[in-house]
Amino acid sequence: DTAVSQTPKYLVTQMGNDKSIKCEQNLGHDTMYWYKQDSKKFLKIMFSYNNKELIINETVPNRFSPKSPDKAHLNLHINSLELGDSAVYFCASSQDGANTEAFFGQGTRLTVV
């Protein structure tokens, strides 16, 4: 069983479209995250949720809207996609906050054309 799974793995879409990435964890963790990895491999936090509550929104454009229907799921919806949104998006979870090790999904490679 995959601990943190996100779908889809690849996403190619046109500018202006709206898309969603889904994430589920079966580890029973309280905290979930979205990280963005750019073309230079730099990893940066986007959002953190703890027990379904938004804890961190790291100056992400409001075109990005996370939703956590329950502790095991954290989805990411992106409106009006732009070329600069092309990146790899990683979902992750940890037991309680970032003091414990985070387990990452396999990543979603988003390409906006």
Place this chain on the structure above:
Amino acid sequence: AQKVTQAQTEISVVEKEDVTLDCVYETRDTTYYLFWYKQPPSGELVFLIRRNSFDEQNEISGRYSWNFQKSTSSFNFTITASQVVDSAVYFCALSEEGGSNYKLTFGKGTLLTVNP
């Protein structure tokens, strides 16, 4: 503000060489946590180690070892007798107690290439 610096952008070694990946961090907290992650060419992020700021003991796990020195704010990672399968991007990361507890701050990563 927290910051992680991995000054080595790329390292290339020949198999069986030892290699050390450097990590220097900045934080104002007295309680913090340090991590190393591996990202092989397949793209997933693999957790390697977690260290808290109160535990300066060095750790060894097989061919991997970590040297944590608070005096120099460094948490370096050594691979002994490197193998081709060690080729990956390695990230050092930091989390703090308090308000920044819910995020990892990553360094920019070091691309390690181990040649046969």
